[in-house]
Amino acid sequence: xxxxxxxxxxxxxxxxxxxxxxxxxxxxxxxxxxxxxxxxxxxxxxxxxxxxxxxxxxxxxxxxxxxxxxxxxxxxxxxxxxxxxxxxxxxxxxxxxxxxxxxxxxxxxxxxxxxxxxxxxxxxxxxxxxxxxxxxxxxxxxxxxxxxxxxxxxxxxxxxxxxxxxxxxxxxxxxxxxxxxxxxxxxxxxxxxxxxxxxxxxxxxxxxxxxxxxxxxxxxxxxxxxxxxxxxxxxxxxxxxxxxxxxxxxxxxxxxxxxxxxxxxxxxxxxxxxxxxxxxxxxxxxxxxxxxxxxxxxxxxxxxxxxxxxxxxxxxxxxxxxxxxxxxxxxxxxxxxxxxxxxxxxxxxxxxxxxxxxxxxxxxxxxxxxxxxxxxxxxxxxxxxxxxxxxxxxxxxxxxxxxxxxxxxxxxxxxxxxxxxxxxxxxxxxxxxxxxxxxxxxxxxxxxxxxxxxxxxxxxxxxxxxxxxxxxxxxxxxxxxxxxxxxxxxxxxxxxxxxxxxxxxxxxxxxxxxxxxxxxxxxxxxxxxxxxxxxxxxxxxxxxxxxxxxx
Numbered sequence: 060x061x062x063x064x065x066x067x068x069x070x071x072x073x074x075x076x077x078x079x080x081x082x083x084x085x086x087x088x089x090x091x092x093x094x095x096x097x098x099x100x101x102x103x104x105x106x107x108x109x110x111x112x113x114x115x116x117x118x119x120x121x122x123x124x125x126x127x128x129x130x131x132x133x134x135x136x137x138x139x140x141x142x143x144x145x146x147x148x149x150x151x152x153x154x155x156x157x158x159x160x161x162x163x164x165x166x167x168x169x170x171x172x173x174x175x176x177x178x179x180x181x182x183x184x185x186x187x188x189x190x191x192x193x194x195x196x197x198x199x200x201x202x203x204x205x206x207x208x209x210x211x212x213x214x215x216x217x218x219x220x221x222x223x224x225x226x227x228x229x230x231x232x233x234x235x236x237x238x239x240x241x242x243x244x245x246x247x248x249x250x251x252x253x254x255x256x257x258x259x260x261x262x263x264x265x266x267x268x269x270x271x272x273x274x275x276x277x278x279x280x281x282x283x284x285x286x287x288x289x290x291x292x293x294x295x296x297x298x299x300x301x302x303x304x305x306x307x308x309x310x311x312x313x314x315x316x317x318x319x320x321x322x323x324x325x326x327x328x329x330x331x332x333x334x335x336x337x338x339x340x341x342x343x344x345x346x347x348x349x350x351x352x353x354x355x356x357x358x359x360x361x362x363x364x365x366x367x368x369x370x371x372x373x374x375x376x377x378x379x380x381x382x383x384x385x386x387x388x389x390x391x392x393x394x395x396x397x398x399x400x401x402x403x404x405x406x407x408x409x410x411x412x413x414x415x416x417x418x419x420x421x422x423x424x425x426x427x428x429x430x431x432x433x434x435x436x437x438x439x440x441x442x443x444x445x446x447x448x449x450x451x452x453x454x455x456x457x458x459x460x461x462x463x464x465x466x467x468x469x470x471x472x473x474x475x476x477x478x479x480x481x482x483x484x485x486x487x488x489x490x491x492x493x494x495x496x497x498x499x500x501x502x503x504x505x506x507x508x509x510x511x512x513x514x515x516x517x518x519x520x521x522x523x524x525x526x527x528x529x530x531x532x533x534x535x536x537x538x539x540x541x542x543x544x545x546x547x548x549x550x551x552x553x554x555x556x557x558x559x560x561x562x563x564x565x566x567x568x569x570x571x572x573x574x575x576x577x578x579x580x581x582x583x584x585x586x587x588x589x590x591x592x593x594x595x596x597x598x599x600x601x602x603x604x605x606x607x608x609x610x
Contacts, residue, residue: 081222082162084261088214089161089171091269093153096175096207098276100182104199105279113182113200118149118335119420120185126492131380131594145335164215171215172208179204189421210268217264221257289339293455296342296448298369298394305371305392310552313561317508318523321551321561323389325450331378331387331466333488334420338473342456347401347440351415351479354406361456364442367396372437372460373554375527377500379465380594384505384603388527390558393460394443398431401440407432407479413496415485416459417476424471425487425496428479430461436530437462437557440474462557463530465498465598495597502528502587504536504562504579506605514608517570522548523563528581532556538564539576548577556582568609576604 100113122145137144156178164171183200312321342361349357372393381387402414407428414431416424431438438461442449449455454472461469467489478485482496490496504526509515526533532553537545551561579587591601 081165081218084218085161085165085215086158087161088211088218088265089157089159089164090154091214091265091272092161092171092175092207092211093157094272094276095210095268096179096203097153098203098272098279099206100199100203101276101279102199103202107193107195107198113179113186113203114146114149114153115335116185116189116200117182118145119189119333121145121149122333122335135382161211161215164211165218168215169212171211175207175211176204179207210264214261214264214268217257217261221261224257289341289455290451292341292343293448293451298443298448299365301369301371301394303370305373305554307373307554308552311554311561313523313551313563315508315521315523315561315563317510318561318563319507319525321390321554322445323391325391325445325447325453328389328391328444328453329378329387330452331380332472333422334418334473337452338419339451340419340456340473345456345475347457347474347477349402349405349477349479351477352408352411352481353402353479354408357405359401359404361442364396364440364457367400369394369396369442372439372441372557374437374460374462374557375529375559376460376466376470377527377529377598379467379494379498379598381599382594383503383591383599383601384605385599388505388559391445393439393441395439395441395460398438398440398459398461399434402431402477402479405479411479411481413480413482413485415476415478415480415487416471416474417478418471419473419475422471423487424459424468425482425485425490426459426461426464426469427497430464430469438469463500465500467494468496468498493595498597500527500529501598501600502526502531502533502579502581502585503600504533504577504587504603506575506577506603509575509605509607511605511607514610515568517568517609520566520568521563522566522575523561524577525559525561526550526577526579527559528579529557532582533560534580534582534584536560536562536577536579540566541574545578568607570609573607573609574604575607576602578602 097114104112133141133144156174160171160174160178162171163174179200182203183197186196186200189196307321345361347359347364349359372395373390374393375388375390378387412428414426414428416426426438430436438459441454441458441460442456444450444453449458454474457474458472459470459474464470468487486496505524506522507524509520509522522538524536526536532555533550536548536550538548539545546564548562548564553560578589581587587602588600589602592599
């Protein structure tokens with residue numbers, strides 16, 4: 060009896076193992092079908108509408124609806140790689156959902172096909188509701204759904220045939236687990252083992268479908284991103300010489316190791332926006348429309364902007380998501396034209412108090428009209444950054460730069476429209492998501508060195524950092540060690556009131572753990588806000604206090 064029981068247990072284990080094997084290949088079939096769906100959609104997006112990529116459209120939808128706390132968590136956790144993290148997460152979600160669809164198709168057809176159709180419907184909805192959608196944008200996800208559905212049906216049919224040839228149908232239980240076959244070497248009509256034929260047909264189709272999906276999908280996405288070779292166009296673009304240039308005064312940059320550079324290199328400049336992939340815009344086809352509460356609608360080309368004559372402007376930009384002591388702030392020399400001169404071409408009507416700027420990807424920002432028309436404020440349309448055309452990721456070919464306002468209400472990249480309106484009539488992208496419609500930058504100071512978490516040797520060392528108070532300027536910076544007195548720091552020579560300044564103070568560091576605090580006072584005599592405030596609704600505040608270890 061014991062031997063019989065052992066044999067039965069062994070047989071049960073074999074049946075369960077075979078059942079799990081077919082579940083595994085069903086999941087693989089679903090993943091392959093998902094890849095075919097995405098690849099087909101990418102191919103037809105290249106033909107009909109390059110913005111109709113299902114993965115990117117769903118990613119954009121997620122960015123649009125994600126609650127503010129999750130947005131801040133993503134930026135704080137992943138920084139400039141938040142878009143990559145989102146794409147990776149979406150990719151994993153696609154793999155898991157597709158695998159489940161394959162198993163459903165094996166167990167209860169056509170549930171797997173229904174799952175793919177639902178996914179296709181959701182991606183279609185995400186695409187057709189995006190800004191600037193073209194009439195045929197619905198075709199790529201629809202055709203992708205059809206292709207994916209066909210593949211999952213064909214693969215699962217062959218998988219079922221494989222299973223049936225390996226195990227008689229009567230010996231497959233309701234859970235998909237198999238019993239021992241009566242004749243494991245059942246013959247097909249042509250004399251070949253039926254099991255081998257079913258398995259071979261499955262793997263041939265799976266191999267062809269998966270390779271084709273990868274090749275077509277990667278090629279389509281690559282071509283879609285490089286069509287018209289916008290990067291090459293940008294690299295070859297020669298901007299006119301500026302009528303006026305920025306003069307950097309002597310003593311504007313301090314030579315202190317670990318201190319942030321006076322001018323932030325383009326490759327190091329922070330990037331925070333809602334574009335899942337960087338828009339590629341040919342300056343030859345780019346147009347800026349100015350309408351709304353204006354005397355006449357105006358449409359300008361890139362050449363029209365250049366013909367106005369360009370000037371250089373040094374301006375520090377700050378993101379509202381910048382934490383106290385954070386790095387979402389940068390200083391650059393921009394090349395462009397005053398926005399007030401651009402708005403004059405259309406003629407602003409009385410009663411307007413806001414300009415709603417719009418990006419090519421549908422993003423909008425609400426900028427107070429007064430900030431764009433003030434003769435004493437250098438709000439510009441920028442076409443260049445630090446001596447070269449705007450980088451693609453920073454708004455090529457044209458973006459807005461407005462001193463003194465957080466980027467989410469002023470620094471629209473890939474600009475395509477300026478609508479003169481009022482705050483009562485229109486609201487921008489982030490306003491209904493918990494942020495203020497108007498957002499003047501809170502001036503701040505930051506410690507760059509010594510860095511938190513890195514021990515320093517005892518002795519005389521510099522404490523150094525940057526401080527900014529756009530449109531006003533920094534009067535002084537003060538530093539406190541532990542609970543001692545506030546001591547004045549030495550400031551670098553400012554370029555202008557719209558840029559940050561560097562500062563430093565020599566410190567005789569003694570062994571142990573010390574707290575270093577910094578605060579700034581602007582040229583109006585106002586002191587930097589001490590109380591901590593969160594990022595929403597209009598920017599963080601508080602004095603930075605850093606823990607420094609001295610060995």
